[in-house]
Amino acid sequence: MRNVLPPRDHGDRLPLRERKKLRTRQALIDTALELFTERGFGGVTLDELCDAVEISKRTFFRYFTSKEDVAMAPTQDLWLGFLDDLETREPDGRPVLEMLQEALFAALNLMTADDWAHRVLLSRRLAEKTPSMDAHGLHFCHRISRTALATLHRRLDLADPDDLRPRLAVDMLVVAFHCALGTWVSSSGTPIRSDLAAHMRVACAALPGSLTLTVNLRPQ
Numbered sequence: 435m436r437n438v439l440p441p442r443d444h445g446d447r448l449p450l451r452e453r454k455k456l457r458t459r460q461a462l463i464d465t466a467l468e469l470f471t472e473r474g475f476g477g478v479t480l481d482e483l484c485d486a487v488e489i490s491k492r493t494f495f496r497y498f499t500s501k502e503d504v505a506m507a508p509t510q511d512l513w514l515g516f517l518d519d520l521e522t523r524e525p526d527g528r529p530v531l532e533m534l535q536e537a538l539f540a541a542l543n544l545m546t547a548d549d550w551a552h553r554v555l556l557s558r559r560l561a562e563k564t565p566s567m568d569a570h571g572l573h574f575c576h577r578i579s580r581t582a583l584a585t586l587h588r589r590l591d592l593a594d595p596d597d598l599r600p601r602l603a604v605d606m607l608v609v610a611f612h613c614a615l616g617t618w619v620s621s622s623g624t625p626i627r628s629d630l631a632a633h634m635r636v637a638c639a640a641l642p643g644s645l646t647l648t649v650n651l652r653p654q
Contacts, residue, residue, distance in 0.1 A: 459486050459497045460547075467556040475505065475564040477514045505560055507613075508553040509571075513578045515541030520585050525540035530586065531603040535638050538607060542631055551627045556620045579604050610637035 450458070465486050469478045480501055486492050498504040519537040545551075561567040579601075586592065586600045614633035618625050 445590045458487070458489065458493070462489075462494065462497060462504055463507045463553065466501070467560070470501075470505055470560050471556055475501065475560055475567065500570070502564075502567050505564075505567055506557055506571055506574065508550060508557050510574060512538075512541055512545055513574070515544050517578065517581055517585065520582060521589075525590060529603075530590070530600055531606060531641070534582070534603055538611065539597055539631065542627065542634070545627060551625055551630065554615075554630075555619060555625055559616065575608055579608060596616050607638075610634070610641055613627070613637045 446610065454565065462483070466478075466483055469483060478501075480491060480494065483501070483504075484491050494504075496506070503510075516538045519540045520534070523533060523537050523540075525533050561571060582604045583601050586604075590600075592600060611634060614630065614637040617633045617637075618630045620627065
């Protein structure tokens with residue numbers, strides 16, 4: 435998986451060439467979301483997007499693999515940050531699910547770029563009415579889950595490689611995030627990053643209870 439996240443160093447400490455790359459990448463994301471929102475995802479060609487940013491298609495493919503990839507970059511950056519954090523996070527004897535949750539919250543805390551929350555909102559609204567974006571998102575989630583699971587098995591003392599619990603822990607985290615994201619996107623007002631974090635905490639807190647939830651038929 436290609437990691438396109440900017441380095442953790444503050445932007446003004448990076449070499450000039452790296453700062454230019456970051457600006458080009460951000461211009462692609464902002465312009466893509468603006469054009470796709472105005473004209474529809476299918477109403478903007480890759481050539482038109484590249485012309486708007488004044489780059490070649492060859493340059494575009496240095497940053498993204500497709501229109502879907504650039505349109506979903508805001509949330510993808512969050513999950514790439516999650517993988518980055520997971521590489522160094524210490525388990526300290528805690529449940530794996532708790533460790534995964536902390537890695538995701540740490541990644542969210544790094545999403546401090548101006549208007550990141552607004553970009554996520556635009557991206558999610560586009561995905562809701564664009565099947566190819568939805569399919570791209572599912573494929574990306576699969577890659578993230580597979581990479582996270584491989585990281586757990588490489589770093590942690592998991593004796594049984596066929597133990598399903600680490601995989602289920604990763605899957606539960608992904609589902610909880612999407613539940614929180616859906617609630618956040620549909621909220622009234624202007625969603626902000628801290629609101630998303632609050633919804634994520636609620637969704638994560640509901641996970642243990644979901645495993646023991648029992649119900650009866652509704653009275654007629």
